[in-house]
Every structure is written in C-alpha cells, then in structure tokens.
Amino acid sequence: MDFFDRQVAARKSSKFLVVFFVIGVLGIAGLVGVLASWVMMKLEPGYYPMMDTSIIYKVGGATLILILLGSLFKTMSLGAGGSAVARSLGGHRINPDSADIHERVLLNVVEEMSIACGVAVPEVYMLEDEHGINAFAAGRTTSDAVIGVTRGCVRRLTRDELQGVIAHEFSHILNGDMRLNLRLIGLLFGILMIALCGRAALYAMPRSSSRSKDDGKARLVILLVGLALLIIGYLGVFMANLIKAAVSRQREYLADASAVQFTRNPQGIGGALKKIGGFAEGSRLSSHKAEEASHMFFSHGMKAAMFNAFATHPPIDERIRAIDPQWNGTYSEADVVIPLQGGASSPAAPGIASLAGANASGRTHPAVSELAERTPVVGVLDHVGEITSGHVGHARQLHVLISGDLLAAARSEGGSKALVLAMLLSGEESLRIVELEKLKKAGIHLDTHLTCTDCLNELAVLHSSLKIPLIDLAIPSLRRMDPGEYEHFLFLMNVLIESDRQVDLFEFMLQRIVRRHLDIHFNRHKASEDRYKSAAVLVDEISVLISSLAGLSSEDQASVKAAFAAGAAEIEPVIGRELPFKQASVCGLQHIDSALSRVEHAIAPVKKVILNACGKAVVADGMIAAQEAELLRAIADALDCPIPPFVSPE
Helix, strand or coil: CHHHHHHHHHHHHHHHHHHHHHHHHHHHHHHHHHHHHHHHHHHHCCHHHHHHCHHHHHHHHHHHHHHHHHHHHHHHHHCCHHHHHHHHCCCCCCCCCCCCCHHHHHHHHHHHHHHHCCCCCCCEECCCCCCCCEEECCCCCCCCEEEEHHHHHHCCCCCCHHHHHHHHHHHHHHHCCCHHHHHHHHHHHHHHHHHHHHHHHHHHHHHCCCCCHHHHHHHHHHHHHHHHHHHHHHHHHHEEEEHHHHHHHHHHHEEEEECCCHHCHHHHHHHHHHHHHHHCCCCCCCCCCCCCHHHECCCCCCCCCCCCCHHHCCHHHHHHHHHCCCCCCCCCCCCCCCCCCCCCCCCCCCCHHHHHHHHCCCCCCHHHHHHHHEEEECCCCCCCCCHHHHHHHHHHHHHCCHHHHHHHCCCCCCHEEEEEHHHCCCCCCCHHHHHHHHHHHHCCHHHHHHCCHHHHHHEEEEEEEHHHHHHHHHHHCCCCCCCCHHHHHHHHHHHHHHCCCCCCCCHHHHHHHHHHHHHCCCCCCCCCCCCCCCCHHHHHHHHHHHHHHHHHHCCCHHHHHHHHHHHHHHHHHHCCCCCCCCCHCCCCCHHHHHHHHHHCCCCHHHHHHHHHHHHHHHHCCCEEEEEHHHHHHHHHHHHHCCCCCCCCCC
C-alpha cells in the first residue's frame, strides 16, 4: 500500500472501531437497564419488569448518555493533540536547545528523521520517571504530533537502536495511526465510565452506620449494583481491548518493517527489541494512565496480558524474528547505561564530512546548489509518506550542511523567530535597512539572536533546499511562544512580506507552512476535515494549481502547455472532462492560496490524484527547479502529504 492507501485503511479501521463501539455501548446500556429493572423488582414487591419495560428504556438511555458524555469529555480533553497524551503520562517537553547529552542525541535523531520525511519537527517529550524502554507517537496531524520517549529508552539504547525506535514511531505518524489511536482513548473512556460508577457505588456503601433491616437491604442492593456495574463495565472494556488489539497489532508489524526500510539497519530496531526482552524492567510504564494509551507504545507498556489475544502488541520474539529470521533466541543485556560522548550529531555519511568542512561559513555548498537548481527527478511523488535510507542519508547531509549558528538559532525561541523573520528580509539593501529598523521599533533585534558575524548574509545566500528543512527545525521552538507573542509574530511577518508591495513564491510558502503548523497549536485553526469526495467539484482549484506549476517550468509557452497537458492527463480521466488551462493572470499567489484552502478538505484518494497530477506537471521536462520544488512542497504540506527531500532514486 502507498501513503494514501494507508490513510484510507486507517480511516476504515476507525469506522470499524466506531461500529463495534456502538454495538458494545448498546449492549452495555441494555444490561444496565435490565439490572435497574431487577433492582426495582427487589425493592418493590409486586413489581413485574416484564409488564413494564419503561424502566429499562429510561435507565438504558441514561447509561447511553453517560457513556457518550464520557467519551466526548475525554475526546475534548485530547483536543490539544499529542501533547495532552504526553503530559497525562507524566512527560515534560524537551527544550530544543537542551544541553543534556541523551536528550541532544534524541533530538538529533528526531530532527534527521523529520527532514527525511519532509514534515515539521514534532515536539519531543521525556517520560523522566519511566525506566522501562518505550516510546510513542501521538497527535491528530503532523502539525500537533509529538514523540514521547522514556528515560530508560535514551539511557539504555545505542544511537542506532534509538534511531530504529524513532523510525518506528515516524511510521505511525506517516501511516495515519495517530488519529485512530486518539479516538480509541476517547471511546474506551466512555465505556470505562460504567465501571467507574460501580466502583464509586462500592466506595460510598460503608458510609452508613445504621443497622436497621431496611438499611441493611439497601446496602445489599448497593453492593450488588456496584458489583454488577463493575462487571458490566469491565466486560465492555474487555471487548474494547479486543478491538484495540485487533486494530493495533498488524500496524506494529508494519511500523517495524518501515523502520528497517527507513534506516536499512535491521540491527537498530531489532537490537532495541532484544534489549526490551532482556531487561528486567522491559517496556513497562508505571503511570496509572498507561493502560488507556497502551496501544500507542513502541512495546506493550503493561504487565503481560492474561491471554495473548488481549495484547495490543505482538509478542517480542515474533517481532524480532520478523526482522531477523536468523535470531538465536538470546536477548541482549540492557542493564548498563549507554555512555554517550559529545557526539550529539549523527556520524556523517561517506563523503559528507568534506562537504561539512567546505560549508564552515554556513553558505550553501555548490553540490546543494546544483542539486536544487535543476535536478533530474524520476517519480518525484513515488515516496510521498514513504522514506528510504537514501532520504535519511540525504537528511543527515543537509543537517551537516546547515551551519551550527543557524541550527542553534532554530532551536531557541527568540532565535527561531529571528530566523524566520530574517528569511523574509528583502534582497535589496536599501529596503532591507528599512525593514530592520521596523523590526527594531517592534522590539525585535535580529542580531541579538543571530549572533554569528555573517549570519544574515548566510541566510541571504542560503538555498531554499536548506531553508525548507531549517523552517521545519524551527517549528518546535516557535510553539513555545504564548498566544499574544504569536499574534505579534504574524503581524511582523506580514509587515516584511508586504514591505516591497509584492509576495514572492518563497515568502508565500514560508508563511503558509508556518501558519499551518502553528495555527492548530494556538487554536486558531482546526484540523481539516474530509469534505470533498470527488475531484470533479474541485476542477477550478486543480486547474489553478497545475497551471501555476506548469508556468514555473519554463518561459516558453509550448513547454508550459506541455507541462500542463502532462498534469491534466492524470486528472481528466477522473473528472470525466477536459481540464481548462488557466492564464497567469488568474494564477497568482492569492488564487493558489484560495485553491489550497479548498483542496485540503478533500479525501485521501482525491488528494492522491491531485498531488500526482501536480507531480506530473513538474517533471514533464525530466527536471525540477527550485521554485517548482517550493510550490510543490507548499501544496503537499497543505494536503498533509509529506514529501521527502528530492533525491535521485537508489
């Protein structure tokens, strides 16, 4: 399955879950109604429930409302996305500029994997008090995703093993598993409400000290009701856990296989699993919230299930053998803390060290300029949502080529704001001076955060192939602003963009990516919903996007028409008619922005067709230019379809 098929599969699994949830809830409500009828029969002599079923409907209806309200409450409490899950498990957010050596290695691995995937760097949370080896990915979209890791994980795994675990979690991000997992937590909590009510009834029972016959009878009824509610509630949870296991287990195998594909190192994730098997603490978490989030973890975070069918994860030995068929059954030693020496950065791939040395000033190395100016690309969209070891290696190279000063700025709150604003400065010296004065009057002194001697000059000549990952690296630090600071930051971005009375393509892409990933965080924008189920209702928008990309490919009208025809050929069989070509006058950035605001609400199969058509237009001449890459990235980002760096196929 490709990226889009996996998204569809995730949504089908979600619908499957909802259907069984409804069946389970109706069954529980009916049982509680019958229980209420039985209680009435015991309390009121002469009451015959078979002759009066109103009590069953009333109590059953009230139970149904209680469950739905419980699920709604839990779902709303998870509205903040992955960060809400991480905090509930006792996690704290790791500052991007952390000096802790284990945290630096972890952040470095997450940054590289994000660049390789073409997504904004997620926030990273540390579960400080958890000594087991475990991790999770949580969120609704890539914009509010987080990676959570236990302290035991970063202390006891080598860098390669840690990379295997993080690659596994990124697979969950790319496969659309996170939204499904959040929905599971919300729905299960509603069912658990019945068991909680039974527990509350049992706790309340001993408060009465009266020994009258009636009181003793009432206490007996409360005891029986409480026990019955506990049994009914946990039967519901039992059923829900079976569904959770059925949904989760195959996805764990897929994520393991993806981690091997991403890193081309079976010993990475395989070594992590072997250490979990050989570690006394295993992958267990001590948090009382671990049970409701167990299906999110890298490995089962609870004690071994009574029956294998209840486990949300396949057995460790089965996962290891799927990765390493020659495994001899021996687990690895994990009781020793891995000593990490100053190497927070990943080792450079062969040939990269020389590039890094040549780029000590932070300026774009010629190899990168050549790569991005006009690069031959075959199957530019073949790896949407899928990365290879080639993408990971390329991400390492980009990571090394970005100067240390710029990386340091991206990892601090003030520096990340200064970095984004500096990218919007005019290339014209006189206008640039005016813009810098405006920023100073607004209280922003770029030189305070961009401390290297030629930092602004470095940004001015830095190629967009390096600016794009630099923006992604800055996102976690930008999230540390408070809402008022964010409003002011958006205002300053607009001031710089409008200062020269025109918006270029890079400025458009930068503003759109920053806002898409931060608006959700600051509750200014909700995650897109599937609204358009057919490409036919988006003909004008699709036409604008393909015409715009075709117009960037060449100044020769014949070449432009050929590029448009290549993209149109992909979409016309789907919409059943000819796609109209749009002139440049109706393909401005404002028109593109309006088009993206609609196509982002399309379902996954429609997004696939649109993105493939855009890709066909871009590579019609066998090459991809920097501006084409920038616009294609903006389109893919709006569709929540991550595109890895453009590299030659392996």
